[in-house]
Amino acid sequence: MAAAHSLLRLSAPAPASAHPPLGAALSLLRLLPARRPHRLVASCSSALPDLAAFPNPNGLLVAEPAEPVTSHVATETELRENGPRSTRRTKLVCTVGPATCGPAELEALAVGGMNVARLNMCHGDRDWHRKVIDAVRRLNEDKGYAIAVMMDTEGSEIHMGDLGGAPAAKAEDGEIWTFSVRSFEAPLPELTVHVNYEGFAEDVRVGDDLLVDGGMARFEVVEKLGPDVKCRCTDPGLLLPRANLTFWRDGSVVREKNAMLPTITSKDWLDIDFGIAEGVDFIAVSFVKSAEVINHLKSYIAARSRGSDIAVIAKIESIDSLTNLEEIIRASDGAMVARGDLGAQIPLEQVPSIQQKIVKLCRQLNKPVIVASQLLESMIEYPIPTRAEVADVSEAVHQRADALMLSGESAMGRYPDKALSVLSSVSLRIERWWREEKHHEALELDDVSSSFSGKISEEICISAAKMANKLEVDAVFVYTKGGHMASLLSRCRPDCPIFAFTNSTSVRRRLNLQWGLIPFRLTFSDDMESNLNRTFSLLKARGMIKSGDLVIALSDMLQSIQVMNVP
Numbered sequence: 267m268a269a270a271h272s273l274l275r276l277s278a279p280a281p282a283s284a285h286p287p288l289g290a291a292l293s294l295l296r297l298l299p300a301r302r303p304h305r306l307v308a309s310c311s312s313a314l315p316d317l318a319a320f321p322n323p324n325g326l327l328v329a330e331p332a333e334p335v336t337s338h339v340a341t342e343t344e345l346r347e348n349g350p351r352s353t354r355r356t357k358l359v360c361t362v363g364p365a366t367c368g369p370a371e372l373e374a375l376a377v378g379g380m381n382v383a384r385l386n387m388c389h390g391d392r393d394w395h396r397k398v399i400d401a402v403r404r405l406n407e408d409k410g411y412a413i414a415v416m417m418d419t420e421g422s423e424i425h426m427g428d429l430g431g432a433p434a435a436k437a438e439d440g441e442i443w444t445f446s447v448r449s450f451e452a453p454l455p456e457l458t459v460h461v462n463y464e465g466f467a468e469d470v471r472v473g474d475d476l477l478v479d480g481g482m483a484r485f486e487v488v489e490k491l492g493p494d495v496k497c498r499c500t501d502p503g504l505l506l507p508r509a510n511l512t513f514w515r516d517g518s519v520v521r522e523k524n525a526m527l528p529t530i531t532s533k534d535w536l537d538i539d540f541g542i543a544e545g546v547d548f549i550a551v552s553f554v555k556s557a558e559v560i561n562h563l564k565s566y567i568a569a570r571s572r573g574s575d576i577a578v579i580a581k582i583e584s585i586d587s588l589t590n591l592e593e594i595i596r597a598s599d600g601a602m603v604a605r606g607d608l609g610a611q612i613p614l615e616q617v618p619s620i621q622q623k624i625v626k627l628c629r630q631l632n633k634p635v636i637v638a639s640q641l642l643e644s645m646i647e648y649p650i651p652t653r654a655e656v657a658d659v660s661e662a663v664h665q666r667a668d669a670l671m672l673s674g675e676s677a678m679g680r681y682p683d684k685a686l687s688v689l690s691s692v693s694l695r696i697e698r699w700w701r702e703e704k705h706h707e708a709l710e711l712d713d714v715s716s717s718f719s720g721k722i723s724e725e726i727c728i729s730a731a732k733m734a735n736k737l738e739v740d741a742v743f744v745y746t747k748g749g750h751m752a753s754l755l756s757r758c759r760p761d762c763p764i765f766a767f768t769n770s771t772s773v774r775r776r777l778n779l780q781w782g783l784i785p786f787r788l789t790f791s792d793d794m795e796s797n798l799n800r801t802f803s804l805l806k807a808r809g810m811i812k813s814g815d816l817v818i819a820l821s822d823m824l825q826s827i828q829v830m831n832v833p
């Protein structure tokens with residue numbers, strides 16, 4: 267194919283004096299690889315088999331939409347109320363559980379700004395999960411939301427059994443409890459709990475500390491009797507059904523044979539099949555230890571789900587993952603700082619610095635990152651958070667994480683909507699503070715792409731983000747087929763909303779997790795003029811932009827940047 271030059275066009279229909287920083291933007295343009303040849307995508311017709319495509323007067327193929335642009339009710343309301351520059355950039359993930367699985371409760375989360383609904387396969391059966399997925403899809407279709415679904419695998423952690431149906435059990439100081447790998451009929455014998463992991467009695471030693479839920483109750487191993495391990499309670503506390511167990515020796519977590527447990531169990535594979543069949547958007551893999559398991563799952567998904575591209579999120583919560591962090595994140599489509607289990611596997615005081623490291627690494631590698639667990643733990647019971655929780659949420663927003671997650675707060679807490687609204691308002695406030703302080707240029711980003719054309723997209727996005735900040739534009743529009751250009755732009759964290767248009771429904775839902783992106787599914791062409799006009803009218807009709815707004819438009823087909831006022 268003949269090499270063409272990058273299309274680089276800067277059109278400023280308003281007088282330059284109306285935008286004094288324009289000169290600065292022009293100087294930025296010199297950074298762009300405008301003189302380097304690269305391939306120009308000729309036509310998008312082959313990517314639109316379901317559409318009637320016909321030549322327009324310019325000889326370019328224009329596709330008529332087979333379905334209308336998808337709307338974002340919550341975002342539209344935010345945009346109208348706050349103006350485009352001050353919409354929330356940090357995305358919100360809510361774990362759905364008994365407190366929020368009804369249609370009305372789910373809708374309340376949608377109204378509150380939930381971007382992704384998370385299903386934890388540790389709990390509930392597949393029928394229950396199917397009903398929730400259906401309810402989310404119905405909300406999207408009937409009420410115009412764009413909520414993605416994330417399935418989170420159970421993995422092979424060591425946990426207690428169901429307590430024979432009891433809601434909880436209290437362990438008192440000095441009591442001797444039996445932790446046993448034997449199965450029991452309900453009701454369980456007194457002071458006895460079942461442990462799900464066969465090798466448990468072999469792995470522990472007399473003198474080890476046994477922590478329930480990372481320390482909510484603590485025991486010391488005093489005697490081993492075949493399958494039974496006798497333990498003395500040293501920190502009294504409440505034992506909850508299926509509570510997580512870790513045992514510690516000389517100040518670190520013990521991983522004997524349990525280090526050999528598979529990351530994805532046979533039950534997880536069945537759940538994954540279920541997730542593929544139900545068309546979930548993300549699969550979050552618990553207790554990832556290496557990149558191999560991610561690569562394996564990605565090829566499995568590619569072989570089973572033709573076309574629909576499910577993103578794989580690595581949960582960083584196992585001590586073993588910390589030595590392979592970069593390799594794991596490179597292999598994944600995103601990561602989660604799963605502080606619940608992470609904090610039970612490493613000393614708690616190490617969690618904050620590891621969180622910061624993972625968030626930074628993900629941004630360097632252009633992967634979305636979720637900060638999860640106990641952000642607003644006290645709101646499971648109380649209508650307001652602690653000051654310390656607000657500071658924790660602020661820190662995650664300040665670190666520019668893509669998303670924040672609620673667990674028990676939304677799954678089984680008393681105030682799921684209030685917890686979500688705290689995440690939303692703290693995000694907005696911290697983002698505004700960041701903007702006022704003009705912090706956006708802080709992080710220097712290394713190259714992520716290995717291909718030349720990828721590097722061009724990267725440079726375009728970096729320049730567009732700098733221009734957006736300097737010119738204080740109202741929005742960036744990005745037209746992207748596979749979503750890559752949108753994520754590269756989100757990675758630069760520009761100080762304005764990013765409207766991302768893609769041909770693919772699954773790409774659109776995936777983009778929902780990424781910082782600052784407001785994704786739409788829309789069939790578009792190589793003719794930027796027509797794309798712009800159509801999207802301007804659509805967003806104007808929805809009150810999301812207005813005539814005179816200054817915007818930047820990018821396209822990954824033309825690898826172009828345009829600056830213009832909305833007509």
Ligand SMILES: Nc1ncnc2c1ncn2[C@@H]1O[C@H](COP(=O)(O)OP(=O)(O)O)[C@@H](O)[C@H]1O
Nearest residue numbers: 361362363364386388389390606673674677678
């Ligand atoms: N699908 C569900 N069915 C019942 N309870 C759930 C469900 N999902 C979550 N929960 C409840 O919410 C709590 C917090 O959720 P999460 O943090 O995701 O799980 P875990 O505590 O197992 O790590 C769980 O301990 C459980 O009590």
Ligand SMILES: C=C(OP(=O)(O)O)C(=O)O
Nearest residue numbers: 583604605606607638639
């Ligand atoms: C998010 C986490 O995983 P789960 O809730 O599945 O234990 C965590 O451990 O922080």
Ligand SMILES: [K+]
Nearest residue numbers: 418419420552
């Ligand atoms: K899980």
Ligand SMILES: [Mg+2]
Nearest residue numbers: 583604606607
């Ligand atoms: Mg976990």
